[in-house]
Amino acid sequence: xxxxxxxxxxxxxxxxxxxxxxxxxxxxxxxxxxxxxxxxxxxxxxxxxxxxxxxxxxxxxxxxxxxxxxxxxxxxxxxxxxxxxxxxxxxxxxxxxxxxxxxxxxxxxx
Amino acid sequence: xxxxxxxxxxxxxxxxxxxxxxxxxxxxxxxxxxxxxxxxxxxxxxxxxxxxxxxxxxxxxxxxxxxxxxxxxxxxxxxxxxxxxxxxxxxxxxxxxxxxxxxxxxxxxxxxxx
Numbered sequence: 001x002x003x004x005x006x007x008x009x010x011x012x013x014x015x016x017x018x019x020x021x022x023x024x025x026x027x028x029x030x031x032x033x034x035x036x037x038x039x040x041x042x043x044x045x046x047x048x049x050x051x052x053x054x055x056x057x058x059x060x061x062x063x064x065x066x067x068x069x070x071x072x073x074x075x076x077x078x079x080x081x082x083x084x085x086x087x088x089x090x091x092x093x094x095x096x097x098x099x100x101x102x103x104x105x106x107x108x109x110x
Numbered sequence: 111x112x113x114x115x116x117x118x119x120x121x122x123x124x125x126x127x128x129x130x131x132x133x134x135x136x137x138x139x140x141x142x143x144x145x146x147x148x149x150x151x152x153x154x155x156x157x158x159x160x161x162x163x164x165x166x167x168x169x170x171x172x173x174x175x176x177x178x179x180x181x182x183x184x185x186x187x188x189x190x191x192x193x194x195x196x197x198x199x200x201x202x203x204x205x206x207x208x209x210x211x212x213x214x215x216x217x218x219x220x221x222x223x224x
Contacts, residue, residue: 045212045213097168
């Protein structure tokens with residue numbers, strides 16, 4: 001199956017700092033999704049990307065659909081304590097499966 | 111997560127018992143997906159269903175696991191004769207059209223097999 005690799009695996013940052021994380025796939029995707037998961041909860045959709053090169057923002061979050069269509073990036077500006085959680089990228093294969101990345105765990109130190 | 115309802119939130123079963131996990135999708139969504147998540151890991155696809163049809167079950171173990179999404183009522187993930195290795199969080203997601211439309215997740219059912 002598809003391999004979605006996220007990096008970094010974990011991040012420890014100071015409140016107010018900016019955060020960057022990325023996701024790479026072994027093949028081309030036509031859609032990239034970014035989710036955040038809090039402990040004990042289900043993933044919540046943050047941003048959806050549908051076009052190579054697309055740059056989309058949602059508040060302090062900005063995500064980009066890589067030109068090669070094999071990668072995507074998520075940036076969080078001016079981090080706050082509630083940004084803590086695990087961030088997952090996801091994309092569909094040519095069938096119906098959505099594959100999820102390995103996750104980036106974010107810890108924000110007040 | 112508003113809209114996708116899963117129950118129960120927590121389920122404890124002894125080895126050999128059956129586990130039934132329920133999922134009601136967002137109103138108007140006819141596509142349901144089930145995922146499994148082990149601690150500290152990502153989500154693994156299990157099965158994709160539309161009303162009354164299994165579209166893709168390639169992620170589902172061949173034995174003991176089954177899923178349905180009847181015309182009326184919630185989608186059900188059924189695990190027969192549970193073993194300790196079945197302990198995990200099981201998440202249901204729904205989408206409006208399939209076709210790469212984003213998935214909306216429930217809060218999961220945490221299954222513990224003792």
